[in-house]
Amino acid sequence: MGVSLAFHIVFAAIGVALPLFMTIAEWRHQRTGDPVWRELARRWSKGTAILFAVGAVSGTVLSFELGLLWPEFMAVWGSVIGFPFALEGFAFFTEAIFLGIWLYGWDRVPPRFHLFAGAVVAASGAASAFFVTLANVWMNSPVGFTPGPGGMPLDPDPVAAMFAPGWAEEVTHVLLSSYQATAFAMAGVHALLILRGRTSEIHRRALALTLTVGGVCALLQPISGDFSARSVARKQPAKLAALEGQFETERGAPLRIGGMPDVERRETRFAIEIPHGLSLLAFHDPNAEVRGLDQVPREDWPDVRTVHVCFQIMVACGVAMVAVSLASAWAWRKGKLTHPLLLKAIVAVSPLGFVAIEAGWMVTEKGRQPWIVQSVMRTSDAATEMPGLAITFWATVAVYLFLGAVSAWLLTRLIEETRG
């Protein structure tokens, strides 16, 4: 299932963000009458159609997989946390409907309505992401039920469950990441095209628009990350300890940049340590006590190395994107947005948004292990006992690889075939 989610998140993020860009482009066209904007919107819409279709089917896969792979999880918790999934279904339905209108109705519906349809797509995409993320928040801090005998929850309160502690932090972080990753990826495509000699004004405008959105998100994201980290420090100390490589409980814990955790020796080596840094970031108090993995039973430790390394990767990507955003802003003021050096930097940085998304999800999901529902249900107890699950797994992997490959191929062809 992790493979499906890793795949789906890319398409989902694009599905959330791309409609925003399309709608902005169309809005600019309707405001200014400039045909360049309309052409940009239409080009983006072709890519959207392909990606949305693939994202949609991968979403179907996930809803089925919840039952196929995690029947115990659903049997026990469905009545508590199933609700946001149902809501997400409605949001997705709305998005699909209005996307159908937007993609196919350029000349069939009035322009104002067409723009409205685009806005609905963007809004319902964000709503979908919102609802689904709420489910994940709950897994990290389960509330909204009374533990009953035999593990079955009593008195489910789905609304309380939906707004579990930390929901605002996680939702913000996820939404920003979708817009940011998509923006940088799109910027990279257009930058590459300019480097290859495409001269159309479309690309310059696309670059400006995507870098603006991406840059704003890139600057906001570390702030959001700070809120999220403090939330994790409160609710999931084992996860924080793992991602920071904090083996021993200590006051005034240092922030470790880089470094490789050594689980046998219970230390994180080769890190650049900033004294008091972690206590400061996690609790806004340089002498706060940070709980280490020594307070967690050994069998309940997450995979410290993976979680820590992924966290470092995510942050590094974020820093790179901030740097390129600032450089781009400076270059734009000097009228040199299309300087080859900057364009190359943009291309280099363009996949990092999605790398950060994948790394970040690894941190949060692997960091919660061995729990599927923090401190309440173990992942091993929730999985299906279906024999031969390997077949299902490999079938899923094969399908996704195929979908990914073909959509990449089609997108490449689409881009190559358009002129200018």
Place this chain on the structure above:
Amino acid sequence: MADVVAAAMLGALILYALTGGADFGGGVWDLLATGPLRAKQRAAIDRAIGPIWEANHVWLILVVTVMFTGFPRAFAAIANALHVPLLLLLLAIVMRGAAFTFRHYDRGGARGTRAGARTPNRWGIAFSIASIAAPILLGVVIGALVSGELRANASNGWIEPWARRWPLLVGLFTLALFSYLAAVYLCVEAKESGDAELAEAFRRRAMGAWVASGVLSLFVFLQSRMHAQRVWDGLRARWMIVAVAGVAAALAIGLLWTRRYRVARFAAAAQVALVVIGWGASQHPWLMVPDFTIGGAAAPPATLRLLIGALLVGSILLFPSLWILFRSFKGARPFSPVDDA
């Protein structure tokens, strides 16, 4: 309250059959397109499905999510017992969706559907095979659910409970029904775009599929006596539903015969809806015979209340939106060229 949620699920399934089911049926005719008009047939199917297919298939996601929120233990047991056909159904839906979109954007395919190529391209074949497999698998799942062979304790084995005559028969019946529905819809589409010849082609197919579904429905009914006792008893107890379905079927064929396609469409849709209702009614109150009833598997009242509330609010948003979508593309005006890639 649990009954309300179950009824909503059935409603969603009906809508899925009438929309997504017809989409699958369209895929069947795509494969079976023959004769001098076959390129035009394929183009018509492509145009008909294009704007709406993604929305159509969300009904299934709704059924799944409502089920695991409202009837979690039953959901888990069904997912366990029917792991294989559900997985295959999933693969078919995925392949179908991807193939349809890719065909639209693959250079060869786009030329093919527009300019009238002789043979379907590679995506077309994948699309058609998946379109045939999905309804069969859906029927298999439903057939297995009513057969009484599935147990909740995960002792079912991989293949045994569903790869039998009865579920496969239901699968074939489902395929015939969806194909029939699609053909009737396509008659309307063809006529509205002014192509009388094309309409004739689909009319013949619709009538043929009507006969096929009729024969299969009889088989299903008779076989249910041995294999799905609930259905046998339930349908005979609720014979009114069967009777009305029969009337709808008779109306449909009559209207097809006299080429009154727009009204025939309603009759055919009513007929299919009544088949689904008949199934649901005959199975009531069982979700999975014999271990789960609607009441027994239901989530606590708080969850059900919220779910019903969400369904209401969702419907208020959804149905007008769907109406707008269909109106934009299926209005009374002749079908002007949709903006292709």
